[in-house]
Amino acid sequence: MTHVLKIEDLHVSVGDKPILRGVNLTLNHGETHALMGPNGSGKSTLGLAIMGHPGYEVTSGSITLDGKDVLEMAPDERARAGIFMAFQRPMAIPGVKMADFLRHATTNVRRPDRKEGEELIPMREFRKELREKMEHLRMDSEFARRYVNDGFSGGEMKRAEILQLAMLQPKFAVLDETDSGLDADAVRLASESIADIGHQKMGLLIITHHDKLLEHNPPDFTHVMLGGRLVETGGKELAEELHQHGYDRIRKAYPDAEALNQKLLAEEAEEALA
């Protein structure tokens, strides 16, 4: 059976402010989808709503995984059901070593029925796998002993997120600007790594402004978000076009969505000042 993550007519608010206004997206296992769009259009909101962030309220619509209601699940249940998100700005957890965090996470995701306090994956087995994955990602073994995202550079954080993707092997992964803040070499490495780990092996939803991350992950579909809706869907040539020419054509073609997008951006700017 092919796994399917299905999003139907999804409306999401933050506080009482509507951000997503009816998103429809079907992600089949093995497919790669690029999600593009100008700032403030709601791309990260979609990712966070899929993952179940408590600050993002789904006001209507549905998300299902193989027909199961994802919205009924807590974030940890979603992770154990096979959903993953690589965060744009992952949180630091001071004092918690990457290896310990990953051993807990990996155990729970691989054994979704594990009860609290039950044994973790055997240390030896886990270490071996982690070492192999880290070598493969060309990460220094010292990384495993560092505290989760604590004092990491932007590039290190993104690579740590990719390492988690590699260890957790989800069915579906949302990658939120896993290329932002990286130099050209680092983006290429990230692109190769993601291709290696996930391309055609998971359902990937790649949020990006550029086409570099897509170099090794040619999207089967490219979606453009504007004003909280997917206004256009195409193939990989659409991603190339947007990367080269920007969003002017889209903004003109969908003036209503563009107006909403501008309104949201203005409100965000106001809040930032206040």
Next chain:
Amino acid sequence: MSTDAPAEPKSEIGEINKYNFRTETTGVFKAKKGINRDIVNQISDIKNEPDWMREFRLRSLDIFESKPMPKWGGSIDIDFQDIFYYLKPTDHQGKTWDDVPQEIKDTFDKLGIPEAEKKFLAGVKAQFESEVVYGSLEEDLAKKGVIFTDTDTAVREHPELLREYFGKIIPPEDNKFAALNSAVWSGGSFIYIPKGVSIDFPLQAYFRINAESMGQFERTLILVDEGANVHYVEGCTAPMYSTESLHSAVVEVVVKRNARCRYTTIQNWANNIYNLVTKRAYAYGDATMEWVDGNLGSKLTMKYPAVHMMEPGARGEILSIAFSSAGQHQDAGAKLVHEAPNTTGQIISKSISKNGGRSSYRGLVSVHPGAHNSKNNVVCDALILDAESRSDTYPYIEVSEQDVQIGHEASVSRIGEEQMFYLLSRGLTEQEASTMIVNGFIEPLVKELPMEYAIEMNRLIQLQMEGSVG
């Protein structure tokens, strides 16, 4: 690459209990409830003490009766006449684990103490005496001239050595509870480490209150002679009863020139116990005294381990962890007193409050006249897990010299929604996520502990965290 041993589910707490130490004498005796001259005389009679000790006790009783209760710290609601001050353990003391409330029994089960050790802790005093373990330790170290015995035995067998320091670091006049201890003290450790002797493994003592309405007043004196090195560890537990009990210890430590002493406490008293303890060390030239103080249990703890740096080059370090949950108040902290030039002090305090618990850091840094070029740094971090809980900081700083470096940093944080969400999104439950964040918070201190205690500390934190997420 390595991962933390504390993440392993098996606890090594049994290792700690192998070294249990407790004062025992033969016979059966339980003094009447309450405190007066008769009771104090009775204790001295039973111990067959020399006159100087009897007089010390009686003088301390007068001081105790004349001193008011402390007006700061936590609220102390003790009827001093409703406590047993002296209970000589016998087979009739007879609190087995079956008499103990289920939650305490469960606690020890969850701690993973092996079945053998569970019997050991079941309160069968013949086993609790643990002469073999203790004796063999003593025998091994005795060859080097080390003394590690209970303080009652030391009064009889090492009177000159004991008398030179007993009550000199913490005199009965120091505070009401030091006076109380001085009047009714029983048990505790007496340690002497001869010049140049370095003990590679910790000396350990385990204190357990078994009886209801019991007061435990152990008295510990540690003498570390020049160039010597010792690590002393104590653990404390007690069963839960409906009435309050009192634990009021006095611990005096002398660290002579170039010597080093580390004193580690993992206190996990039941939540009906007032834990009012006075601990003080004198560190002489180039000596180092470290207090590692973990407070997880008790109803109210008031404890501020102190280091007086008496001669140039002395160092004092205090690492303090406090965890307070529902009905608990940890008023913990530290005192560093620079009495000589070129002395260095550091305090690192971490507190966690949850389910309405209250943690306070209360600290004193004092630089006396003449203590030129001294350095002191204080860092206190508080983590508050919910809106019902509370954290306070009371730093007192007295500086009498200009050419000194004094630093103080304090932070208070709450577990952030974003941190929680991040861990949940990786498949951790709320319980696991908050426990992980708390363990990370105290990691800088726990990594200073020997492995077995680090594991125990993490296990105790985990137990404290259970049921903390609604």
